[in-house]
Amino acid sequence: MTELSRRLLLAGAAGLASRPAFAxxxxxxxxxxxxxxxxxxxVIHPLRTRVNPEYLVTELLYSNLTRLRPDMTAEPDLATEWSANDALTEWRFTLRDGLxxxxGSPCTAADVAATFRAILDPRTxxxxxxxxxxxxxxxxxxARTVLFRLSAPYADLPVALAYTAARxxxxxxxxxxxxxxARQAVGTGPFKLVSYEPDRRIVVARNERYHDPERPYVDRVEVMVFPDSTAETSALISGDTDILTTAGQGEFPRLSSARGVTALRTPSGQFLNVNMDCTQAPFxxxxxxQALALTVDRAAMVGFVAQGFGTPGNDVPMNLAYHxxxxxxxxxxxxxxxxxxxAAAGHPNGLDLTLVASENPGTRTQLAVAMREMARPAGFRINVQTMPHATYLDQVWKKGAFYVGFYNMQPTADAIFSLLYTSxxxxxxxxxxxxxxxxxxxEARVTTEEAKRxxxxxxxxxxxxxxxxxxxxxxxxLLGARRDYVQGYVLHPRAAVFRLEQVWLGNGAPRR
Incomplete structure (x- = not known):
């Protein structure tokens, strides 16, 4: 076993002792x-999720082999330890006993192996x-040991297996x-599905046979859908809800000054991007x-779109949060x-474009409007088209030629590049x-030497x-908020990680 493999094995085992701090x-x-x-x-299918609310619900219902700590290192979930061969081309993961x-059916290494065969099948x-x-x-x-054979060395596998669609x-x-x-949930997660109304409310109840006997602490979680940000903020301030997972910049000052509410903020690699189809003219x-990129005042964009709660981007999907x-x-x-x-590209009289933006989150539209105004002096005449998010996902996402995307921070450089930008x-x-x-x-994916990578x-x-x-x-x-009586909840820089099984209700919590 290599020194790297030994450290990875010890890191996996050490994660068993990790516990959150409580107030x-x-x-x-x-x-x-x-x-x-x-x-x-x-989408409730754990291998096909796409957006944060879906990640939250499937995290409640299912488990991964590993989980992400806030520093983006891996800790145990279903697997208690892992190790690799010297070449980093074979990895063994050992499952907890009695999953x-x-x-009520047992969860064994055969289920893990079958899950990943399904994930790797393009038809899935x-x-x-x-x-x-x-x-x-x-x-x-x-029954408790699963072997991963890789096509190339890969040091990031324990982190990669915590991916949101690898439950x-x-x-x-x-x-x-x-x-x-797509219609039911059969996982090993901390909660079981009670009811599923995707546009209104999803209810889950404690899984008494969860692998951690101490958790979850609450009996039940109700995930409430609020497409209107003002109404969502009002629900938290009034005490109708307990946690607001994603707060808009415009609502954050209101949350910060509300009695009985703790506003939450953490740096992240979350970003909006203006996607251009490089296979379609004029892109x-x-x-x-390049011309369009040079019209953007990035510091002003942070102020306008992020209202100061962020940092300038540089057309690369990584910032200082990434190693x-x-x-x-x-x-x-x-x-x-x-x-x-x-003009050199053949448009001396300017260029007409339609930029599509989903209405959710509202920052997409704000970015599109800002782009329109910033690009106008250079000759770009941009028509901003907004639409409901469901329509955007169905008609524009991965299909459109010019639209605004929105992405969470990924755990590694390889993950963000492999999600969005490799061919x-x-x-x-x-x-x-x-x-x-x-x-x-x-090449970076198979390189373990730090400087070369x-x-x-x-x-x-x-x-x-x-x-x-x-x-x-x-x-x-990342911005969010919780009622003061909510304990154990923190914002994770990944944005797609929630860990609600660690949350408990302290003094002053309402009886429901």
Whole structure:
């Protein structure tokens, strides 16, 4: 076993002892926790989730092999420990003893192996397929040991297996009626599904056979859907809800001054991006993309879109929150150069474009409007088209030529690149296909030497910075809030991690 493998094994085992800090003494059990989200949890299938409310609900109902700590390192979930061979091409994960699914059937290594075979099958259409690492095959060595054989060395596998769409499901679904999990939930998570109204309310109740006998603390969680941010804030302030998972910048001052409410804020790599289809004119011409990027006043964009709760972006999906972030010269607005590039691309009289933005979150529309005004002096005549989020997901996401996207921080550089920007990524919205970029990401994925890996990821970021497959003008701090009696809840920088099984209700909590 290599020294790296030994450290990974010890890190996995050490995570068993991790416990959150609490403000009101010993955690106590009982009560109903109401959590608000800003859009419907339309997908309950744990291998096909796409947005934060869906990640929250499936995290309540299912488990991964590993979980993400706030520092983006892996800790145990269903697996208690893991180790790799010297080449980092084979990994063994040992499961907890006595795991059971909600229906009482045992959860074994055979279920884990079958889950990942389903994830890797293109017919499953799981975004996890290109985000769980270069897995070539999985095998149950015995009831508690699963072997991952990789097509290339990969040091990030324990972190990658915590991906939001890599929850473990029973083998009978993974190898049989996989679509049945779109209508029911059979997981090993801390809660069981009680009722599912995706546009209004999802209710779950404590799983008495959860692998951690101390948790969950609350008896029941009700996930309440509030498409209107003002109404969502009012519900928390009035005490109708207990946790607001995502607060808008406009509502944050109101939450900060509300009696009985604790406002929450943490830095993150969350961002909005303006996606341009690099296979469709006019965006096939790099000069058009570069010109548009040069119209953006990034500091002003942080103020306008993030209302100061963020940092400027540089058209690279990584900031200082990422380990391998490369500091590049921040692009400055240069209208004269933008006009020159646009003319050189064959548009001396300017260019008409339609930029599509979902209404949720509202920052998408704000970004689109800001882009329209900033780009106008350079000759870009942008028509902003807004639409309901469900319509956007159905008609525009991964299909449109020019639209505003929204993404959480990913745990690693490989994860964010493999999700959005490599030519074979799960959500390659820009259709950018740069073979050198792909090669750099592939090589970094199999490199364990720190300096070399940093150099590879740095060159990859440099390519993106220059070729601009999408414009990333700002990163957002994560904002949320909780009632003062809610204990054990913190914002996770990943934004898609919630850990509600750690939450308990202290003094002053309402009886429901």
């Amino acid at each position: 009101q003494g010993t955690p106590r059990r009982g009560g109903v926790l109401r959590v608000s989200v800003d859009q419907a949890a339309s 059971v699914f909600h229906d 259409a799981s975004p996890a397929r290109t985000n769980v690492g270069p897995i070539a095959a999985t095998e149950a060595l015995d 473990i499901i029973p083998a009978r679904f993974a190898a049989g009626d996989l679509d049945a999990l 096939t011409d790099i000069r058009v993309r 391998f972030h490369k500091e590049l010269p921040l692009k400055r607005a240069n209208i004269a150069e933008a006009r020159r590039l646009l 074979d990524s799960a959500w390659n919205e820009t259709r950018w296909n740069n073979q050198r970029f792909d090669a750099l990401v592939r 940093r150099g590879l990821y740095g060159e990859a970021q440099q390519l993106m910075h220059e070729e601009v497959p999408s414009i990333i003008p700002a990163f957002f701090d």
